[in-house]
Amino acid sequence: MSFLKKLLEIVLKRKILFFTLVFISITVFFLLIFFQKEGSLKIGKEGAESGFINLRVEIPPGAFGKQKVLKITRLSDEERKLYPDVFVGDLYRVEFADGVDEFALKPIRLKYYFDAKYLRGENYNNLTFAYATEDGGYRIIPGSMIGKDERGYYVEAFTYHLSVFGVVLRSAGFQKHGIRLLREAVNSSGPAVLLVPGEDPTFEGVVKDNNIWETIFPDRTIMTYEYALYEPRSLAYSEMYRSFIEKEGRRSFIDFESDFLSQEILKYSQYEFDILAHGTGGLIVLRMLQRHPEVNNVRKVVLLSTPVQGTNVVNPLYFSSIFYGKDPEVLEDIFGIEWTKLKMLTLHIRNLIDTLGEVVQEILPDSQLVKELREFARNDVEIVSICGDTPPYGVDVSGTELERFYPEFVKGRGDGFVSIQSCRVGKVEQLSGNFYDLYSREENVAYIRKLLKYEVQVFSGFRSDDYEEYLPSKNPELSEESVQKVVEAKETKGTELSVLPVKILFENFLERIRSLELSSYLSGALVGKEVYIATESGVFAWDKKVFDKKIEFFKKVEDYASFVDEGDIFIVDNIGIKKYAPFPLVGDISDALITRNAIIYARVVPGGVRYYLFRNGAEKLLATSPGTTVRMKSENGNYLLITDGEVVAIGSDFKEKGRVLSSLFGEKVKIVDASFKDDAFYILLNDGSIAFVSSSRSETKNYGLTVPKKVLNFQGRILVVYDGVILDLSAGKAQRFDRGIIDVFLGNEGLFIVFDEKVRVSVEEWRLSKD
Structure with a gap:
């Protein structure tokens, strides 16, 4: 028994020891992961992916010509002090173990997981990858994309060189994506000029x-196409691009944007366009x-320095x-070009590669996209491609070994981005x-203006005096039979065809329920069972300031306000008042109507009013109207845009x-207000008249x-307030009141x-009389 007791004690002790060792091993493993200071991986022609908990580095196949060892170090708190405060989270130094720096032949993908608290919203592009510069500053990596996977939120970017990397928190801003109106020429008959930058x-x-x-x-309407070639990309923007990649089975930012641009231009089908595009925008x-x-609906396209080939x-x-890591003074002796110009040439090339990131692969002479563009065959659009004749910074590689590699830097042949050969499509011109x-340049601007000139169409007049100044949604042409009915209706003295009553009987059909006095009034709305009233000093829930x-x-x-x-935008619903989202618009806005996922707003400009739709971080022109006053309202699933010169009905899908x-x-005659019922307008005019207008x-x-x-x-009743x-x-x-009426808003059972x-x-609730 004594022997068995000792044996049991030994087993028990060893079991405790065993579990202790297991526990220590697991703890050490996780500590190594979370407090990892340094890591490395071997990379060769086949590529590799590795990194820390927060940073992943992906090397594509063929990025380097030989096997290298990549060293990744998380900077200590003390080292961190040497870098700008704009970085959030850890900083990582990524370098080669042998100390020999190389420029990648294909873009290296960086992926950094960040704390979700830094994300302002899916349409904000306030987070971006950056690398530290040798002078103690930092540089944003263009085209950084925010994403989300099972691990959490991350920022990814593409680079061709190694450095100290981290994530920078920028001031929050909505992602701009789509066509934006710069200036509307209301009375112009010429095509709108659309700018597509590169x-x-x-x-x-x-x-x-x-x-x-x-x-x-x-004299022309001017628009611009905004997209994130070099700007950071929000989560929503990035997810759209990733969906495109998944659908297409390939990465092509240019084709992604070409598809989006086509959708934007089709939205503006009421316009004809002349397009001016620069560089990759072309x-x-x-x-x-x-x-x-x-x-x-594109008439002409003028391309400037666009690398079509x-x-x-x-x-x-x-x-x-040729250039990376080389001393320009040494290169001067090799190529016979002044070293200061070689230095500027090097900076110019590196800046373009950094700016374009992974897009670089799409504009190389042997890329798939360039090969497909050789089959371009649109003959219905006039295209003029313009190339410059002078490389920037006084660089000219004529007569040197560099001429074979860079014809774009040969004076008389290229402009520092394209050569006369590489910009060929349509009619090709070379300008200074x-x-x-x-x-x-002034002389080039004159030539571009000449290219985009247009002939003013002579108006031949209406066919008859019965033209209706009403544009229905599909703008159908009236048949001869229906036109005749319109004429007869105007000429008929009877009431058979009349929609508006011939006589009005004065009687009391409303009775007062309750009353409230306030010092001022701006607007009111019934939300659920609560009456909210906006005044000059704030908002009341009936008689209680909230x-x-x-x-x-x-x-x-x-069903909300x-x-x-x-x-900031606030929403008023059955729960109460709550902050909803930042208000992204600035400038002089005459009126705004805010839904849960969009904003319709108006600006009064010389010659009329412009209405815009702001949705998904992008702004587009919704409509233009003559007039100087603005009123917008939501009514039974439609939105009415009203000026003294025109009323426009917009559906819930934001289509006219x-x-x-x-x-x-x-x-x-001026328009005061309007209602839209059963695809017809009831319009109140400044002389007190009421008009009914249908198609x-x-x-x-x-x-x-x-x-x-x-x-x-x-x-379903049309009420008119005087x-x-x-x-x-x-x-x-009609019912008369003994006081002047300032405003009326709707309740559930009355007004x-x-x-x-x-x-x-005084704000009074009146309900329909039971009699």
């Missing part, structure tokens, strides 16, 4: 609050025309072999200038359903009521009427 951001022509293209084309335009024959300038093999100033700040753009939208305060000009009713007929009646205020659609009268147009009756009490205002 590597050079100054091509957009922005100078403070002005744009040089508006001066060059003073490739996006050409691929858009090649991949999308349905785009047929590819370019050697961004070839990583040439740069790595380099890649950076070709589009801004938001103590001055607000803007308070409106009822569907929304407003803006100090740069119809519009009516005030000139239909007379030269001096087949129109009629106008004046009941002698003055000071028109508003039109409402209440449970200074002291509310008219039920559907029932042909909330805001009366002018001289010093104060």
Whole structure:
């Protein structure tokens, strides 16, 4: 028994020891992972992927010509102090173990997992990869993309060289993607000029609050296509690109943007376009025309320094072999070119490669995209391709060994990005200038203006006097039979065809329920069972103040309300008031209507009003109207955009359903308000008249009521509000009030009427009488 007892004690002790050793091993393993300071991997022609918990480094096959050992070190807190504070999270030094730096022949993918707290939203591009520079600064890696996988959120980017890498937190900004209007020429009959920039951001022509293209084309509508070639890319933007890659089975940022541009141009089908494109932006335009024959509203395309046949300038093999890590003074003796010019040449090439990242692979002379562009065959669009004749920085490699590699830097043949051979498509022209100033030289601007000239079409007049200034959603042509009915309806003295009542009976059909006095009033809305009233000092839930700040753009939208305060959007729903999202718009906005996923807003400009749609981080022109006053409202699933010169109906899909000009009713007549019911307009005019307009007929009646205020659609009834009268147009009756009416908004069972009490205002609930 004694022997067995000792044996049991030994086994028990060893078992405890065994589990202790296992526990220590597991702990050490996780500590090594989480506090890892250094790692390495061997890379060869087949490529490799490795890294830390937060940083992954992927080397593609063929990036380096021989086997190398990559060393990755997480910087200590003390080392971290040597670098700018803009970095968030850990910094990593990625280098070769042998100390010999090399330039990759294919882009290296970096992937960094960051704390989710730094992500402002899926449409924000506030996080980007960056590398530390030798002078103690940092440089953003262009085209950084935010992503998310099972591990969490990450930023990925592509680079051709190694350094100290980290993630930089920028000021939050919405991703810009799509066509943006710069200037609307309301009275112009010429095609809109669309700018598609490339590597050079100054091509957009922005100078403070002005744009040089508006001066060059003073009588034309000017738009620009915004996309993230070198800008950081938000999560939403990046996921769209990744979906494209998955669908296409290949990586092509140029084709991704060409598809998106085609969608944008088709949205603006009411416009004809002349396109001015620079550098890689020109490739996006050409691929858009090649991949999308349905785009047929492009008249002319002018390409500036576009590498249609590819370019050697961004070839990583040439740069790595000839320039990377080489002393310009030594190269001066080899090539016979002044070393200062060689240094500028090196910086120019490296900047372009850094800017383009993985796009470099698409614009090399033997790339798949360039090969496909050789089959370009659109004959319905006039294309002029312009190349410069002078390399930048006074560089000229003529008569040197470099001429074989870089014809783009031969004076008289290239402009520092393309050569006269590599820009060939359509009609080819060579003008004086380099890649950076070709589009801004005075003589070249005159030539571009000449290329895009247009003939003003002579208006031959209307066919008859019965032309209706109403544009239905599909704008169908009226048959001869329907036109005749319109004429008869206008000429008929009876009431058989009349929609508007011939007579109005005055009687009380509303009765007061409750009343509230306030010092001021801006707007009101019933949300659920709660009445919210916006005043000059804040928002009230009937008589209780629930938001103590001055607000803007308070409106009822569907079953909720929304407003803006100090740069933030607030939503009012059944739960109450809550901050929803940052308000992304700046500048002089006359009115805004905010839904949960979009913003419609208006700017008054010389000659009229522009309405814009801001959605998914992108802005587009929604409509333009003549007039100087603006009113926007949500009504039964539609949005009404109203000026004194026109009313436009927009559906919930943000597509236009119809519009009516005030000139239909007379030269001096102005629109006050409108409602849209059953695809027809009920319009209140400044002389007190009410007009009914549909795609087949129109009629106008004046009941002698003055000071028109508003039109409402209440449970299928059309109510018209005047200074002291509310008219039920559907029932042909009206009720007078003993005070002036400021505003009326809808309740569930009746109306909330805001009366002018001289010093104060009263808000009263009135319901339909049971009689």
